[in-house]
Amino acid sequence: MFGFGTDIGIDLGTAYVLIYVKGKGIVLREPSVVAIKEKTNEIMAVGEEAKKMLGRTPANIRSIRPLSQGVISDYDATEQMLKYFINKAIGHRLIKPRIGVCVPSGVTEVEKKAVEDATKQAGARYVDTIEEPIAAAIGSGIDISRPCGSMIVDVGGGTSDIAVISLGGAVVKKSLKCAGDDFDEAIIKYVRKKYNILIGERTAEQIKINVGSVYKREVPVDIEVRGRNLVLGLPKNIIITSEEIMEALEEPITNIIDGIRSVLEATPPELAADISDRGIVLTGGGSLIYGFDKLIHERTGITAVIAEDAMSCVAIGTGMWVEYRYAKGNPYNR
Incomplete structure (x- = not known):
């Protein structure tokens, strides 16, 4: 039409x-x-x-x-x-x-x-x-025009963007080439190293969505997936648990949290006080992985909140x- x-x-x-x-x-x-x-x-x-x-x-x-x-x-x-x-x-x-x-x-x-x-x-x-x-701050409902500090962490597929925003602009910002795709890659490497099983991108993403965790769950969950045994060259089914994925994702998640800490360290004191009161807003599909908000709170002392409809912000x-x-x-x- x-x-x-x-x-x-x-x-x-x-x-x-x-x-x-x-x-x-x-x-x-x-x-x-x-x-x-x-x-x-x-x-x-x-x-x-x-x-x-x-x-x-x-x-x-x-x-x-x-x-x-x-x-x-x-x-x-x-x-x-x-x-x-x-x-x-x-x-x-x-x-x-x-x-x-x-x-x-x-x-x-x-x-x-x-x-x-x-x-x-x-x-x-x-x-x-x-x-x-x-864009993530606007989409999550933050009034970026106000003279107070708001911290946004957008974890996408290819990059994680961290910024402290005030008066319509980024006062401190950092872009990391570490995000959802790196979570998938870390899961592929972990399964290959521990089980000698090769899985594909789609399977790694399925594991991340269903049992992905970066903080200890009260009740662990697991998923059965199929990959190729690298010794025999034949298909094989294995059970992957949320606790294993926590271990697999330790490095990329630590990189993102280190980025958050470095932005906080460079933030002017007045804006840092605002962030301490208002908390950190998380957006992007990568922020939905279980326990990400809890882990940020544990490692920074600042409350983290996942935005409504985080993937669309x-x-x-x-x-x-x-x-x-x-x-x-x-x-x-x-």
Whole structure:
């Protein structure tokens, strides 16, 4: 269906792409995966369909993630993926949409320019970028315009962004290339080392979602998974417990908590006092792993709260920012 232009916000994540449309909210949430024919570079599938192909494609088809650690690693595939998702979210428009897209707080100007160019080529009339922790704060309901300190920790697929925000900007910020994908990788390495069993990305993600823990559970849980025995080369089933995953994730989780501590140490005293009173707000899919909020409280002494709809906060915040950016009467409106 053809229609007029609109304003949309895009959370261009390493693991998932979310699209927010003005007046409708989140209209699309799909994996950031593209399946491509090797010789012709023809796009075979995008999103959920492409994710099903991960680790299962023949030699002539590649199923890839075109973003790595929060930035574009395959420009053409990212452009095609964005074009597909934008069309799926809003259909064909007589007037191209104005798009806000989020980027990690630690990106270089070159990396940010690549995101802007890919979004424009995918069908945007105007493109604006917003840093992920700012978008996450807006989407979680924090009034970032106030002169008081708010701390946000956004744990996505490729990066963890930590920031102390006051008066609409980040006073102290840090972007770590350690997040949900690193949790999956740590689980794969642990299972390989302990059981001599090789599991794939999808199985590791399934383990993380179902029994992932970073804090001791009152009642341990477990899951049965299948992998390939590296000695015999045959499929084998094993039982993985939440306590084992706690051990597997110790290193990446410690890296994130060390990042939180370093941001707190660099925070001005007045804002640090605000954070101590208000607590730390957690967003992103990685923050949903069991016990993450409890572990932060234990290691920093500051209460941590998981935002409502944590996985969508960045997309919602980006969309709300776009709405304000182009609102009638806004002096910044183009």
